[in-house]
Amino acid sequence: MKFEAVTIKDIARALGLSTSTVSRALRDSYEISQETKKLVLDYAQKINYHPNPIALSLKERRSRSIGMIVCEIANSYFSQVINGAESIAYNRGYNVIIGQSRESFEREMLNLQYLTSRSIDGLIISVSAETKDFSYFKELSQKGMPIVFFDRIVDNVETHKVIVDNYKGAYDATVHLIRNGYRNIATLSNAPVLSIARDRLAGYKAALQDNGLEVKEEMIRHCVHGGMLLDEVETAMKDLLALKNKPDAILAAADKLTTGCLRILKANGLKVPDDMALVGFSNTDLTELLDPPLSVIRQPAFEMGEVATDLLLQLIESKRPVTEFETRVLTTELIVRDSSKPIRNKVRAMV
Amino acid sequence: MKFEAVTIKDIARALGLSTSTVSRALRDSYEISQETKKLVLDYAQKINYHPNPIALSLKERRSRSIGMIVCEIANSYFSQVINGAESIAYNRGYNVIIGQSRESFEREMLNLQYLTSRSIDGLIISVSAETKDFSYFKELSQKGMPIVFFDRIVDNVETHKVIVDNYKGAYDATVHLIRNGYRNIATLSNAPVLSIARDRLAGYKAALQDNGLEVKEEMIRHCVHGGMLLDEVETAMKDLLALKNKPDAILAAADKLTTGCLRILKANGLKVPDDMALVGFSNTDLTELLDPPLSVIRQPAFEMGEVATDLLLQLIESKRPVTEFETRVLTTELIVRDSSKPIRNKVRAMV
DNA sequence: TTGTATGCGTTATCAG
DNA sequence: CTGATAACGCATACAA
Numbered sequence: 059m060k061f062e063a064v065t066i067k068d069i070a071r072a073l074g075l076s077t078s079t080v081s082r083a084l085r086d087s088y089e090i091s092q093e094t095k096k097l098v099l100d101y102a103q104k105i106n107y108h109p110n111p112i113a114l115s116l117k118e119r120r121s122r123s124i125g126m127i128v129c130e131i132a133n134s135y136f137s138q139v140i141n142g143a144e145s146i147a148y149n150r151g152y153n154v155i156i157g158q159s160r161e162s163f164e165r166e167m168l169n170l171q172y173l174t175s176r177s178i179d180g181l182i183i184s185v186s187a188e189t190k191d192f193s194y195f196k197e198l199s200q201k202g203m204p205i206v207f208f209d210r211i212v213d214n215v216e217t218h219k220v221i222v223d224n225y226k227g228a229y230d231a232t233v234h235l236i237r238n239g240y241r242n243i244a245t246l247s248n249a250p251v252l253s254i255a256r257d258r259l260a261g262y263k264a265a266l267q268d269n270g271l272e273v274k275e276e277m278i279r280h281c282v283h284g285g286m287l288l289d290e291v292e293t294a295m296k297d298l299l300a301l302k303n304k305p306d307a308i309l310a311a312a313d314k315l316t317t318g319c320l321r322i323l324k325a326n327g328l329k330v331p332d333d334m335a336l337v338g339f340s341n342t343d344l345t346e347l348l349d350p351p352l353s354v355i356r357q358p359a360f361e362m363g364e365v366a367t368d369l370l371l372q373l374i375e376s377k378r379p380v381t382e383f384e385t386r387v388l389t390t391e392l393i394v395r396d397s398s399k400p401i402r403n404k405v406r407a408m409v
Numbered sequence: 410m411k412f413e414a415v416t417i418k419d420i421a422r423a424l425g426l427s428t429s430t431v432s433r434a435l436r437d438s439y440e441i442s443q444e445t446k447k448l449v450l451d452y453a454q455k456i457n458y459h460p461n462p463i464a465l466s467l468k469e470r471r472s473r474s475i476g477m478i479v480c481e482i483a484n485s486y487f488s489q490v491i492n493g494a495e496s497i498a499y500n501r502g503y504n505v506i507i508g509q510s511r512e513s514f515e516r517e518m519l520n521l522q523y524l525t526s527r528s529i530d531g532l533i534i535s536v537s538a539e540t541k542d543f544s545y546f547k548e549l550s551q552k553g554m555p556i557v558f559f560d561r562i563v564d565n566v567e568t569h570k571v572i573v574d575n576y577k578g579a580y581d582a583t584v585h586l587i588r589n590g591y592r593n594i595a596t597l598s599n600a601p602v603l604s605i606a607r608d609r610l611a612g613y614k615a616a617l618q619d620n621g622l623e624v625k626e627e628m629i630r631h632c633v634h635g636g637m638l639l640d641e642v643e644t645a646m647k648d649l650l651a652l653k654n655k656p657d658a659i660l661a662a663a664d665k666l667t668t669g670c671l672r673i674l675k676a677n678g679l680k681v682p683d684d685m686a687l688v689g690f691s692n693t694d695l696t697e698l699l700d701p702p703l704s705v706i707r708q709p710a711f712e713m714g715e716v717a718t719d720l721l722l723q724l725i726e727s728k729r730p731v732t733e734f735e736t737r738v739l740t741t742e743l744i745v746r747d748s749s750k751p752i753r754n755k756v757r758a759m760v
Numbered sequence: 761t762t763g764t765a766t767g768c769g770t771t772a773t774c775a776g
Numbered sequence: 777c778t779g780a781t782a783a784c785g786c787a788t789a790c791a792a
Contacts, residue, residue: 065785076763081787091761108526112466113785116768121463123506123527131495132711134694137488144482144509148520153527155474155504158495169499175459176474176504320698342694343485347671349700360483416769427779432771440777464769467784764791769784776779 064107073101084109115177123153124370125173127183129161135313135341135359136184139208142363143182150371152179161286163188170194180204180370185212187249187284204373204380208366211253218373219385220366224254227355227390228261228311231337234353234392235307236269240335244277244298244305246291246315248284255280258311258339276301285314288321295322307331310338316354317342331396339390350396358388415458424452435460466528474504475721476524478534480512480635486664486692486710487535490559493714494533501722503530512637514539521545531555531721536563538600538635555724555731559717562604569724570736571717575605578706578741579612579662582688585704585743586658587620591686595628595649595656597642597666599635606631609662609690627652636665639672646673658682661689667705668693682747690741701747709739 066084070077075094083090083098084107101107115121126143128136140156147154155178157169166186173181181203185192192215199205199217208220235243245262248255263273279294298305310316316338323334330336330350340354365386372378417435421428426445434441434449435458452458466472477494479487491507498505506529508520517537524532532554534546543566550556550568559571579596586594596613599606614624630645642665649656661667667689674685681687681701691705716737723729 063785066787067785077786078764078788079762081785082762085787089761094761108522110467110528110785111526112463112472112528113768114787115463116461116467116770116784117786117788119768130492132485132488132492134483134485134488137483137485140507141481141483141509144507148508148523153506153523155506156491156495157499158492171459172499172504175462177461177463317695317698320695324698344668344671344693344695344699347668347675347699348695414769417771418769428769429771429780430778432769433778436771442777445777461769464784465771467768467786468770468772470784762792764789766787766789768786771783773782774780776777 063110064105065110066107068105069098069101069107072105073097120179120374121177122151123155123176123178124367124374125155125157125170125176125178125181125183127157127159127166127169127173127181129159129184129186131156131158133313134343135357138341138359139184139363139366142360142365143367144363146364146367146371152371159186161186161188161284163191167194170198174198174203180206180374182206182208182366182370184209187252187282190251202380204370206366206370206373208362209254213253216383218369218383220362220369220388221253221385222357222362222388222390224257224390225261225264227339227357227392228258228309229265230261230390230392231353231355232262232265232309233269234394235309235335235337236265236271238335240307241271242277242303242305243271243307243309244279245309245311246285246294246319246338247278247280247311248315249282250280252284255311262309262311274303277305281312281315281318284312285318288318291315291318292322295319295326299326305334307335307337310336310340312338313340313342316340316352320348320352337392346393346395353395354393356391356393358391361388414461415456416461417458419456420449420452420458423456424448471530471725472504472528473502474506474527474529475718475725476506476508476521476527476529476532476534478508478510478517478520478524478532480510480535480537482507482509484664485694486708489692489710490535490714490717493711493716494718495714497715497718497722503722510537512537512539512635514541518545521549525549525554531557531725533557533559533717533721535560536603538603538633541602553731555721557717557721557724559713560605564604567734569720569734571713571720571739572604572736573708573713573739573741575608575741576612576615578690578708578743579609579660580616581612581741581743582704582706583613583616583660584620585745586660586686586688587616587622589686591658592622593628593654593656594622594658594660595630596660596662597636597645597670597689598629598631598662599666600633601631603635606662613660613662625654628656632666632669635663636669639669642666642669643673646670646677650677656685658686658688661687661691663689664691664693667691667703671699671703688743697744697746704746705744707742707744709742712739 066077066080070080083095144154159166192212206218211219247259266273281290310319337353345352417428417431421431434446495505510517543563557569562570598610617624632641661670688704696703
């Protein structure tokens with residue numbers, strides 16, 4: 059019943075050769091005569107022989123598959139990263155095995171154990187927002203498993219990292235808002251345990267300070283669940299709108315926070331940017347079709363997947379020493395559309 | 410250097426037992442004494458033993474991983490399907506290995522060979538728009554490989570299928586437009602080789618006919634690349650808008666066609682629905698935030714992934730005979746928003 | 761140039 | 777109850 063594959067043995071038997079001869083012929087070994095090679099190759103072709111990768115894995119102690127853990131596949135950012143990763147891996151003869159943490163530490167660990175027990179040759183991961191204990195990664199890394207962290211990295215673990223210049227992304231976006239006349243800029247931030255959240259927040263603060271504006275704590279709202287729960291964003295927005303000194307602009311420091319913020323503003327009948335300007339990190343589709351189109355900070359997601367995978371494969375294939383930790387930094391792109399253009403009356407009022 | 414795992418042998422040596430005893434103890438075999446079992450189990454726990462799944466695969470001739478081929482991972486619909494598939498697979502102890510065809514037959518075949526040579530236990534696939542030759546699937550299926558087709562199915566191959574009631578989805582949406590006073594309804598359709606395109610087109614036609622409206626061929630535009638190329642959509646739209654009898658509404662029969670159509674309309678300064686009503690198949694985010702919000706036909710993508718995977722795993726685990734082909738049908742959801750509401754003047758004009 | 765034997769980690773079969 | 781051995785498919789050191 060089950061998919062009976064042809065093996066090297068079948069070829070050997072049929073051709074009256076030994077399995078080793080066949081094996082060597084197939085691998086084009088120099089110690090096999092041209093005739094025998096041709097004989098074997100032709101026959102293998104004819105009966106559609108394919109080496110069993112599982113047997114190979116067992117022998118070579120490697121599986122030619124890499125694990126990838128993200129918090130959510132159905133997130134446009136991560137799906138774009140996966141896309142980039144898959145394209146590189148595929149070209150180099152590797153499989154990508156996907157796992158989702160769904161922002162849960164427990165699920166992340168389960169996935170991790172599962173993947174490592176599956177003998178992956180390396181791991182690409184963007185940690186969950188819940189993850190505070192990185193001992194397992196350290197242990198794994200010390201055992202020789204190549205690991206590349208991307209996007210959400212881990213500061214106190216020496217590893218390979220691919221990140222985006224989140225500081226600059228947030229800084230530039232904030233400066234952009236300031237230049238357009240906004241003075242009361244609030245920010246929606248992810249859980250502060252996340253490196254990306256800290257970097258973006260730092261960029262936001264620095265931009266304010268460099269432009270002589272005060273950083274006010276009440277203007278900074280953390281959404282611990284990263285906007286997975288709309289409630290969280292709603293509460294944050296309500297709080298901001300209830301302030302005596304209401305913000306006139308918002309920097310949304312994550313994809314889900316950007317769309318969440320848009321939803322809440324819309325639900326409350328507030329217009330962007332007339333009632334509230336908004337610039338956010340976003341890789342979501344259709345942002346340019348909103349009315350007015352939304353300005354966003356876009357991450358090089360596909361490229362992120364490519365770079366991380368390329369680095370990992372170099373580590374796996376020992377083209378690069380595992381212990382010489384490297385950090386690659388990509389840059390975000392600020393896409394300016396209508397939503398953050400100068401508000402004429404405000405700008406006039408300030409002149 | 411490389412990740413040295415503990416094996417059953419290590420345990421055997423350390424405890425002065427044979428590998429077979431250890432193996433049996435670990436598998437809780439009845440023929441092992443309680444003491445020995447405890448001894449082995451405790452020690453295995455202590456040194457953190459995990460069975461090598463590759464060795465297991467070689468022995469059991471199965472890999473506990475399933476292949477999944479879609480045309481594009483970074484497509485919200487497919488990423489949602491993958492999400493559903495992953496969640497089911499994960500709970501049942503299976504890996505999902507992803508491949509992308511990018512709408513290319515060649516790439517699809519390469520992926521397919523790659524995955525099967527990787528000893529996947531089963532396959533879930535939504536075929537590429539280019540695929541016309543299904544002999545490879547037939548062959549694979551006859552060799553005993555469980556295959557579940559989803560979404561884009563193959564009519565002339567007897568297989569397991571999970572589909573959406575595309576006919577009804579298109580029918581209902583078209584009827585909805587008709588009820589709201591539109592009489593010149595055009596449609597953007599995918600490549601007609603795709604089952605989903607044919608079904609949707611049939612639903613559109615039936616809705617017109619059932620309501621006494623004429624089906625006009627010039628109102629039906631096929632986009633062979635499924636809207637991957639915006640040019641294609643643009644050409645189609647330009648042609649429609651150049652008609653003597655211009656359409657007053659459009660049924661976009663695929664995700665990319667819906668967003669593509671929106672983009673083109675916007676680029677040409679046409680308003681939805683005042684200048685042109687639009688209802689489309691779409692699982693894209695943010696459609697409800699457009700101004701006015703877009704009415705869409707939403708597919709149960711996550712559920713699609715779940716159902717297909719559940720079916721496949723039943724086949725793999727022989728809980729269901731592979732030869733009793735089954736087709737499961739899910740239903741779409743018509744989400745009515747402003748973009749297809751009655752146009753007052755038009756309706757008045759008709760009364 | 762080709763063949764034989766061994767091992768990768770595991771389980772199943774057969775002996776004890 | 778436990779141990780030795782073969783087998784899964786392949787590659788390779790060693791023999792010939």
